[in-house]
Amino acid sequence: MSLLELKNITKDFPGVRALDGVSFDLQKGEVHALCGENGAGKSTLIKILCGYYPSGSFGGEILFNNQPVHFKSLKDSEEKGIALIAQELALVPDLSVAENLLLGRWPLKKGLIQWKKVREEARQALEWVGLDVSLDTPVRELGVGQQQMIEIAKALLKKAEILVLDEPTAALTEADVQRLFALLRQLKAKGLSAVYISHRLEEVEQMADRVTVLRDGKSIITAPMAQLTRDKIISHMVGREVKNLYPRPTAAIGETLLTVQHFSVEDPANPGRYVVKDVSFEVKRGEILGVAGLMGSGRTALLSSLFGAARGKATGSLIVQGKALSLFSSPEKAIEAGVALVSEDRKKYGLILEESVQENLVLASLKHLVKRGFLNHAAIQSEAETQVKAMRVKTANLEVWINKLSGGNQQKVVLGKWLMTQPKVLFLDEPTRGIDVGAKAEIYELMGQLAAQGLGIVLVSSDLPEILGLSHRVLVLNQGRMTAQMSAAEATPEKVLAAAATIKTNFEL
Amino acid sequence: MADLNKRNDIPWRALTMVGALLLIWVIFSFTTEGTFLSPRNLSLLLRQMSVTSILAVGMVLVIVAGQIDLSVGAMTGFLGAISAILFVNHGWPLWATIAVTVLCGAILGHIQGHLVTWFNIPAFIVTLGGMLVYQGCLLGFTGGVAISPSPDYLFMGQAFIPPMLGWGLAGFISLFFIYRAKAPGNRLRWSALVVLVLGLTAVMNAYEGIPFPVLIMLVLAMIFSITANQTPFGRHLYAIGGNKEAAFYSGINIQQHLVLVFTLMGALCGVAGIVLTARVGAASSDAGRMMELDAIAAAVIGGTSLMGGRGTVWGALLGALIMASLDNGMSLMNTEAFWQPIIKGSILIVAVALDMMGRKGKN
Incomplete structure (x- = not known):
């Protein structure tokens, strides 16, 4: 019997069908990896699963222990024990470990926080994840790997039964990754389930019991990892053989x-x-x-x-x-x-997210695209068009906001921006x-x-x-x-x- | 989808604002039995908005770059007083008075810009401090006594362009717009501008002509709008306000740009100070008080985002016109004075609330 089942999910955005009849299920105690290129529909599926897109805004149904459920918000899914560990960690850097763990669920007595109880619960949670840090350390001072553990500890405190991990290792060192995996195996043995999303297929190979591959909003295959290889997953993801x-x-x-x-x-x-x-x-x-x-x-x-x-x-x-x-x-x-630098964090150092593809492309070379002191719009547009073609950026036109593009296409725009500086x-x-x-x-x-x-x-x-x-x-x-x-x-x-x-x-x- | 993703959505937003303005005008024309829309009152309305608009035009760029300037009101009052002192007490010729006043403004703005960039003091603090300093300077320089310049000076706030000359100007500009309208694409927009220019001239000439301060306001708005959209400097300001780090990594000299935008703001305060002094006929010790908030409100109602990265000069002008219309209309109706700030404050909040709601829908 499936713990959680998404049946025939369809989700439309203006002009695009993000998900087209996708089904996905999760057994108790399994790690089910979700693979697919950016734009394949992974994030959309997760957001539906976690109630970010409320019930009614998509087609299909969600069954929890074979009962249909209708999540109106993140809170509803949380109550069923689904916890999202997002790519960007949701911790407050200046609050202590203990405060972060109990944030929003303070044990109260006559409206006052019972700090003794806070510390007890926090200590318990740290023990579960095997993290040895002081309860009073501000989270800011911890490494990314440790912060991730805190997030998981927080989820466990909320009695989570299903962890949804979105690119959990993107910022981790190899040692932290192994620590995370050890913890996940331990939690799995205790009966927790996880939906695991990662671009790193060797991790999927290590951790997943089953794999579902999405491509262009459709589920291509769901199979036990044992029957798949990394190359097979890749060819399902891109729809062709990658040599x-x-x-x-x-x-x-x-x-x-x-x-x-x-x-x-x-x-x-x-x-x-x-x-x-x-x-x-x-x-x-x-x-x-x-x-x-x-x-x-x-x-x-x-x-x-x-x-x-x-x-x-x-x-x-x-x-x-x-x-x-x-x-x-x-x-x-x-x-x-x-010299040109494509920096590691394109959203922070590379792009102006609420601006068009064109504005982002010409940002570093605007000074040279002038005629008599004024911008040469004809040159700007033709140069930008040239780059979009050369980089094969997939965009409807140059006026589309950059944050509407997939990560890969954003990166191509950043590269194009730098190539324009010759x-x-x-x-x-x-x-x-x-x-x-x-x-x-x-x-x-x-x-x-x-x-x-x-x-x-x-x-x-x-x-x-x-x-x-x-x-x-x-x-x-x-x-x-x-x-x-x-x-x-x-x-x-x-x-x-x-x-x-x-x-x-x-x-x- | 392509349409939803368009960068600025200008037509939609601008149309809402124009719609709001027209609604306000229609309401006032009923409640004042048509007086509101008489050429005489419209001429007064435009003169009333001129000083705030001159400041708002620069404020847009400051806010677009992710900064704020709270000192503009006090600086306007202070520079107005300096110009009156130079002209009246020292007998300087008018051109020298104007040049030195604008230069003083530029220098003060320049200093504030350096304080923001060199010492990393938030602009809010630098200009809040500046506001107090200039208020004190104004009081100290004038000794609390109003200084009234002669008519030679006052024409800058009170003169009108002779109707024939006004028609000439309007005709010239219309010809340029018609020339631009020949290119495909924006025909409707340029044609609308021609109608606007000719309509404005006709209404103003039906009274005494285009008021001189209104002409200054329009010319400055044009210059700053071109600066914002057609120069690397302007586009870089949007980039800095949109993502400072990305702008820095793209080789934009952020310090230089911020210093320059504060300098321009200061120079505009000089112009505004002279126009203000000339309009009211004297430099008084509380001149310019609270004008910074009017300028910020005009920019924000006009669609400028306080988070930086977004805003247009013409939008700010429209914002200033909406605010001035409310003031003017309520005065005509003999509304008790206390209602004016209440209504204006509420409109400001509603405008931003609508903007945020519109933005949410897009994501």
Whole structure:
């Protein structure tokens, strides 16, 4: 008997059918993974399941223990024991662990909070998830992995029976991921069920009992994981066979475009300590340099500081196309010198969400699209159209707001924005984070084309196969220091991980 | 779907506001037995909105960039007094008085802009402090005594463009609009503008001509509207207000842009100060008081988002016109004075509430 069953769900948005007759069921004590490219309908399905889209706004029915239920809001689904652990954690950074755990469900006595009871319950919840932190620590001071545990503990306190995990590992280190998985297995043994959504198929392989693949709003297949492989899931997701996921560009490697020597960046919060220490490297024309490292190893700080967006004091020297330059004091200077940065968080650093595709595309090059001091609208429009075509952005027109596009298409717009500045060196910080397999393949293909056109690319990624598959050379960072540099031929996952994690790490805990 | 996703939804929103304005006008024309819509009163109405509008035009850009300027009222009063002192007490020629007053405004705005960007003080605090400082300066400089300039100065607030000249101007602008209307696409819009320009001129000429301060207001609105939409500087302000981090990473020099927008705001206060002094005939010690709130309200009623990233200059002008219509109409009806702020405040809240509701529906 199914614990939860969604039958024949259909959901329409103006002009689009997001879900078309999708059925999905969850057994007690199972982890059921939901796979699909962005835009396939996963989020919509979850939002229906959690009551975000109220009963009546979609077709089909939801059965809970074989009884039809009609969720009017998130609260209704919560009462049935469904807890959503969203991608963006819903914790209050400045409140303590205990306060976050009991927030909104305070044990009261004559209208006053009983702090003793709060602490008891909080301690109990931390025990359930096996987290050893002080109850009084502000959540801000915890690592992302620990915050995730707090979220789960909070759900357990609400007597959740079904956890809905939306990309729970997107921001976690490998160690935290394993800790999370251990906890999920333990909870599963106790009879909890989970709906698990992730782009990382190796995790699905590890965790899922069954898998449902969605494509274009339809359910393509539901099968036990044992009968599937990663490649099979991917081909169901994209609807075709995916052959070589990582096409390493074969362009001829030319002269050095960028040389960085003895580059260090001070930690703005702790003067005297460094987030990047004494890093030297060079990038050549047509080359992809991969930068690997654990989270917190200084990968992002390296790129953003080189780009002139450093928060702390930066030192070192820089040679761009044979010319010695002083370090860039602002992104403006970096762009002038022909450097572009696709940052790790496109919503925060890359896009103006409530603006059109066109406005976002031209943002970094507006200064050059003028005629006699005024914007040259004809040029702006034609350049934007060119980029949309070149990047194969799927959008109805240039006036569509960027937040209506899928993650992959948003990322293509960011890339297009930077290519419009005609860079020589392209920094890519997690360019494929949170985007679907199809769009990933397109972005890899683009990187190949760009390298062939003579750009030098620095690629930072947490996805090791991506780094190893695409880069000509790999540089490994460990606590801000460069611990290895090797050619593609030498680089193996073992070697890279060893260089990334040899020194005893303490930054996450 | 494409239509739902259009960037600004201008026609729909603008039409609502124009509809609201017309409704207010219809109501007042009934309650005042037609006096409200007489050319004489409409001319007065436009003059009444001119000073607030000059400030609102700049305020839109400040708010679009995600900032706020609370000092504009006090600065307007203070700069008006400076101009009167230079012109009356020191006998400066008019052109020098105007130039120095506007320059002083630009400098004060520039300083405020630097305080915001260099020391990271929120604009709310910098300009709140500025407001108090200028109020004090105004009192200190004038000694609490009103200064009345001669008619040479007062024409800037009180003169009218001779009707023939007004028709000439209107004809010239209409020809330009007709030329633009020849391009496909926005024909309706340009034609509507021609009707508006000619209609406005006809109504104003039916009284004594286009008032000079109204002309200043329209010219400034045009300049600032073009700045907002047709220059990289303007579009960058929208980007900064929309997402400061993304703007920074896109190579936009945020400090420079913010300093410049506060500088422009200060310069506009200089213009507004002169027009205000000329309109009322004297620089008094409480001139400009609370005008910052009128300017902000006009911008917001006109569709500017206090969160930054959104707003139009012409919308702000429409907002100022709605506010001025309420003031003017209620005065004509001899409504007791205390009703005016109550009604205006309520309208402000309703306008924003409608805006938020409209926005929610889109998501």
